[in-house]
Amino acid sequence: MATQPAPQSEPAQPQDAPAAPDGALTPENALAPIIVKKITIEEGGHHGGAWKVAYADFVTAMMAFFLLLWLLGATTEDQRKGLADYFTPTLVKLKEQSAGSDGMLGGSSITDADNYPNRAGQTGTQSITIPRAATGGAHKDGAPTVEEIEAQAEHRRKAMMAQIKRRLEQERALRKLVRQVRxxxxxxxxxxxxxxxxxxxxxxxxxxxxxxxxxxxxxxxAQTLGSEGPSAGAQLIVRGHTDALKWKPGVRANNWSLSTGRAEATRQELLRGGLAEGRFARIEGVADRELLVKENPADPRNRRISVLVLD
Structure with a gap:
C-alpha cells in the first residue's frame, strides 16, 4: 500500500514590523554622512627688511672702524697728514698750510708751498705722489723712525754703562761699587x-x-756726563729715594725732607765734579713713593739716588 508524502509546511512569514513614524530615520532611508574639510591657510603679515639695513650699516661701520685703526697703526704722522690731504674734495689753496701742518707736529701737507708751487697767474703742472703704506723706513724728510730712535737710545745706555764701569774699575777702591750702579x-x-x-x-x-x-x-x-758724547749738555733731574722705615717719635725729620736733602747733596757733588749749574732741570725728593723693591718696602735697595739724563 502506497504511502502519501506528507504535505510540506510553508515557511513562516515574518511579522510585519511596526510602522515608523513619519520623518524618522530608518536603515532604508539613511544616507552616508557628508564630511566637508576646509583648509585655512593663515599667512603672516609682510615683514619689512629694515633690520637688514640696520645690520648692514653696523657691519660697514665696524669695518670702517677697524680699517681706521689699522691705518693709524701702520702709517707715520706725515703719511696720515698726506692721506687726509689726498681725500680732500679739492686741491685749491684755501690756506697757506693745511691738514694741521701749522700745528705742534709741523707735518707737511699735500698743498704746502713745496708741493703746490703754481699759484694764480702761473702755469705748469705739478705731480702729486699718492701716499704709500708705511714700510718702517725713514720719514720722507729724513727724520729718524721710532725704531731708530729706540736703537740710538739703547746704544747710548750701553755706552754710558760701559764708560762708568771702565772708570770705576780703574780705581781699586771703587771696583766693588760697579754693582751699585744701574x-x-x-x-x-x-x-x-x-x-x-x-x-x-x-x-x-x-x-x-x-x-x-x-x-x-x-x-x-760727573765725569761720564760731562765728557764728549750724545749725553753731553743734556738736562738732568736728580731724584732722591728712601725706604719705608719709620722715624723715631719726636724726630722732626721725615722721608720727604731726607730724600730731597740727599738729592741736593748729590747735585752739589756733581757740581764739584765739573758739571755746569745750567745742566740741572729739577731736584726732587719722592720719599718712599717709588720703591725699587715693592714687595719689601724696608729693603735697603729702595734707598737710592737717580740721575735722569733727559732726551
Missing part, C-alpha cells in the same frame, strides 16, 4: 741709579752726608 732706559731718557744695599750706603744713616766712597762714585758719574 743704567736703565725710561720714557724720559736714560736714568742712572746709585743704589744702596746691605753692605753699602751712600749716606750716613738718617742724614744727607755722603760717605767718601759715594763722593768718588758721584765724581765718576
Amino acid at each position: 743704567v736703565v732706559r725710561t720714557p724720559e731718557g736714560i736714568r742712572i741709579d746709585l743704589v744702596d744695599d746691605a753692605d753699602f750706603s751712600m749716606f750716613a744713616l738718617g742724614t744727607t752726608v755722603l760717605v767718601p766712597e759715594a763722593r768718588q762714585l758721584i765724581g765718576v758719574i
Whole structure:
C-alpha cells in the first residue's frame, strides 16, 4: 500500500514590523554622512627688511672702524697728514698750510708751498705722489723712525754703562761699587741709579752726608756726563729715594725732607765734579713713593739716588 508524502509546511512569514513614524530615520532611508574639510591657510603679515639695513650699516661701520685703526697703526704722522690731504674734495689753496701742518707736529701737507708751487697767474703742472703704506723706513724728510730712535737710545745706555764701569774699575777702591750702579732706559731718557744695599750706603744713616766712597762714585758719574758724547749738555733731574722705615717719635725729620736733602747733596757733588749749574732741570725728593723693591718696602735697595739724563 502506497504511502502519501506528507504535505510540506510553508515557511513562516515574518511579522510585519511596526510602522515608523513619519520623518524618522530608518536603515532604508539613511544616507552616508557628508564630511566637508576646509583648509585655512593663515599667512603672516609682510615683514619689512629694515633690520637688514640696520645690520648692514653696523657691519660697514665696524669695518670702517677697524680699517681706521689699522691705518693709524701702520702709517707715520706725515703719511696720515698726506692721506687726509689726498681725500680732500679739492686741491685749491684755501690756506697757506693745511691738514694741521701749522700745528705742534709741523707735518707737511699735500698743498704746502713745496708741493703746490703754481699759484694764480702761473702755469705748469705739478705731480702729486699718492701716499704709500708705511714700510718702517725713514720719514720722507729724513727724520729718524721710532725704531731708530729706540736703537740710538739703547746704544747710548750701553755706552754710558760701559764708560762708568771702565772708570770705576780703574780705581781699586771703587771696583766693588760697579754693582751699585744701574743704567736703565725710561720714557724720559736714560736714568742712572746709585743704589744702596746691605753692605753699602751712600749716606750716613738718617742724614744727607755722603760717605767718601759715594763722593768718588758721584765724581765718576760727573765725569761720564760731562765728557764728549750724545749725553753731553743734556738736562738732568736728580731724584732722591728712601725706604719705608719709620722715624723715631719726636724726630722732626721725615722721608720727604731726607730724600730731597740727599738729592741736593748729590747735585752739589756733581757740581764739584765739573758739571755746569745750567745742566740741572729739577731736584726732587719722592720719599718712599717709588720703591725699587715693592714687595719689601724696608729693603735697603729702595734707598737710592737717580740721575735722569733727559732726551
